Amino acid sequence: MxxxxxxxxxxxxxxxxxxxxxxxxxxxxxxxxxxxxxxxxxxxxxxxxxxxxxxxxxxRVGGQVSEGFQEVRHRVPLESLQDVFSMEELAEFDQRVREVVQDVAYTVEPKVDGLSVALEYENGLFVRGATRGDGLVGEDVTENLRTIRSIPLRLPEALPRLIVRGEVYMPRTVFAQLNEAREQNGEPLFANPRNAAAGSLRQLDPKIAAARRLDAVLFNVQYVEGRSFETHSESLDFLEQMRFRVIPRKACASIKEAQEEVAAIGARKGDYPYDIDGAVVKVNSLSERTVLGSTAKFPRWAAAFKYPPEQKEAQVLDIQVQVGRTGVLTPKASLSPVRLAGTTVTSASLHNQDYITEKDIRIGDTVLVQKAGEIIPEVVRVVKEKRLSDSVPYHLPDHCPVCGAPVARDVDGVAIRCTGAECPAQLLRNLTHFASRDAMDIEGLGPAVVEALVNAGLVKAPGDLYHLQAEKVAQLERMGKKSAENLLAAIERSKENDLSRLLFAFGIRQVGQKAAKVLAVRFGNLDALRAATVEELTAVDDIGEITARSLVDWLHSPQAEHLIATLKEAGVNMTSSVQIAGDKLAGKTFVLTGTLQRFSRSEAGERIEALGGKVSSSVSKKTSYVVAGEEAGSKLTKAQSLGIPVLTEEEFLTLLEEA
Missing domain, CATH: 1.10.287.610 (Helix hairpin bin)
Structure with missing residues (x-):
């Protein structure tokens, strides 16, 4: 061939x-x-x-990362629907329709809770896809829609032009897996599949959208050339022939039949692979739709029936605390079994201490439970009249339930975290951070290798990295002898890193890269830093009381002392190569921009800090100097507009030598 x-x-x-x-x-x-x-x-x-x-x-994933989404004006408006909340209101909708057309027939379909989109085809080829937006103007998300494999890129029939409308959604199973992974990584959870689908479809990088495994279901022909249809059902049958995934629907000869189907859809809400937030009743005849027309907001030929959330009572049997990869303590209520939205619910996340305090949830309480977005069990409220007389308010533990280390609340948030340096629950995250480029910079020790080492029982704390044996590492999946040797060589090289990298690698709360560099230069070695008091630490520029207390608490915790001793024994450097050369640049703030020839920006920054100066990433009126290398950009322009002195690399070197 x-x-x-x-x-x-x-x-x-x-x-x-x-x-x-x-x-x-x-x-x-x-x-x-x-x-x-x-x-x-x-x-x-x-x-x-x-x-x-x-x-x-x-x-399918061929697009480049976008800088933003272009606007798309819809050829046919993507109208929203008028909501009804009872069978009586649905009957009133039917009465209004029959005042205009006689012997009306309907179709009834589940209302998918996702993100509405329009797909455009020219000569059978998918050319553009856009979000609903305000119904008149949406956003061009073509490249992300191409990643959805149920959307055909070419149709079996090359119609001159076809515009269809559908709903992009995240399948329930995919949503559960995504949230589980985000919880383990300490990332905020998506509230429901719709939010997850919307956030995924609006990613600027199509590869991220592809990884989210979105799907789409079609429910309307917006515009077509080369074909005509008499009914909505006929148009959806055609879309199935064009190999789209099409919404399930039922033709109903009367509003009574439509009401029965609405009730039936409500009874099987949990059977669909996607979330639904109602059922849609539509006039089936397309010519009758034209006669009925639309109001300024809604079509007169359709209504969306919204189901009330199913709520049931359950008892809080216990409150269990889980520790995520980032050390966050997450309370979860163990509930007496209750049937909700087609599944048996035995637990519900209580999120954090503030959530528990606000709702005053206690062990033994009877609570009202529902499924947020029909999928995530949540406590709506406490049934106070059924509260036990001996109940007491619940508070998260003061020590980590996994490793016993003290816990601390985030300064700027509601999360309560374990502070343990060697907490098993945080091992994967801590090791990945320890080996990252800005920390110990251990090449080849990414998340996948870290997980393999942990699963094999070869590493239980960062100090174990320096005692790995090549033959055991080589036995890991996808490693081999050469890869193992390279990894161990990278680990060995990391022993020579500056103290500032080690401090950052520890992952101490409030101690980022900048604080780690300042502390390393000021104290020179780890022993001197460990001997410093809170008062001595706060005397250092850029170190506040919260950072100082966090540092002292961490350095003197049993787990940290064990970790430091293990690293010392392994020969890891604990001194700073950058010594204070004077304070001639004290009070001066520098901004570096462009490419320097004599040294990297990091090295230039270390020279400035060694002389008492500061390095900032942005230009402001408080900036003392901007050092401009080759191809300097917007920072140079801003400095010139503010009248801030600009130094060439040669002038910068002269300043350093004089200082």
Missing amino acids: EEREELEALRQELVRANYEYYVQDAPTMSDYDYDHKLRRLEELEAAHPEWITPDSPTQ
């Missing part, structure tokens, strides 16, 4: 496989065969880039 013929055949096979897997949920091609064929297609397209087309399966 000629390469061009092979390429076309592969594309057709992969497009069909995508449709079977992502739309029909009935794959006939194995993952192995799919990956093998996709790789071969990539090879052919790499050898013949002139053969690449926008609808190729390889182009």
Whole structure:
């Protein structure tokens, strides 16, 4: 077979496989065969880039990172729907419709709780996709929509123009996995799948959107050339023929049948792969829709029935505290089993101490529970009249339930964290931070390798890194002898790092890179720093009382003392190579911009700090000098506009020598 013929055949096979897997949920091609064929297609397209087309399966994540989204004016407005909250209101909607048209028939569909989008096709090719926005103007998110594999890039029929409307959503299973990962990483949880879908679709990097595994379901033909339809049902049948995932719907001959279907959808809300926040009742005849028209806000031919949240009582049997990867203590209520939205609920997150205090939740309380967004169990309120007489207010523990170290509340937030230097719950996060570029800079020790080392039981604290054996590391998956040797060499090199890097690597609350450098220069070695009092620390520029107390508490905790002793024994450097050379630049603030020839910005900053000066990342009226290297940018322009002295690299060197 000629390469061009092979390429076309592969594309057709992969497009069909995508449709079977992502739309029909009935794959006939194995993952192995799919990956093998996709790789071969990539090879052919790499050898013949002139053969690449926008609808190729390889182009699902082909867009570049965007600086922002362009506005899109919708050819047909994406209208919102009028809400109704009872069967009586739905009957009133029907009465208004029948005042205009007779013998009306309806369709009823679940209302997906996602992000509404319009997809545009020209000659059968997907050319643009946009968010709803205000209904008239949305945002161009074409590249992110291309990552959704249930959206066809080319249609079986090359219609001159087709615009369809649908809902982008995050499947319930994907949402649960995403939030679980975010919780482990100490990241804020998404409140519901809709927020997660909206945030994912508006990522400027399509690769991030692709990783979120979004899906889409279509529910309307907005505009079409080359086809005509008499009913809404007929138009949706056509979209299915065009290989879209289409909303399930039922044709109803009367409002009574529509009401019955609305109730049936409500009873099976938990059966859908996506969240729904209601059911949509639509006039089926497209000509009757035209006659009915729209108000300034809503179409007169449709209504959205909103289901009330299901709430039930449960008893708080216990409050358990989990410790995440970042040390945050998260309380969770253990509940007496209760059936909600199709599943049995036995627990609910209580988020933090402020949440517990605000709702006054206590062990033994009877509480009203519902599912936020139909998926996350939450406590609505305490049923105070059923409270036990001997109940007492609940407070999170003062010490970590995992390692026993003291806990501390974030200065600028509600989180309460474990301060343990070797807390097992934080091990993955602590090791990853310890090895990161701005900390100990251990090349090759990324999150995946860290996790492999921990899972194999080779590392239980940062100090264990310096006692790893090459033969054991080589046995890890995807490592091998050479990779193990390279990793151990990088770990060995890290022993020579400056004290400032080690201080930052410890991950002490309030001690960032800048504070670590200031402290390392001021005290010279770790022993001197550990001997410093809070008063002595606060006398150092840029070190406030909160940072000083956090530092003293951490350095004198049992876990930190053990960690430091282990690192000392391993030969890790605990002194600063940058010594104070004087205070001739005290009170002077420098901003570095552009490329310097004699040294890096980091080295220039160390020279300034060694002479008592400060380095800032932004230009302001308080800036003393701006040092401008080659290709200096906006900082130089701002300095000139403010009249701040600008030094060339030569002038900067002269200043350092004089100081």
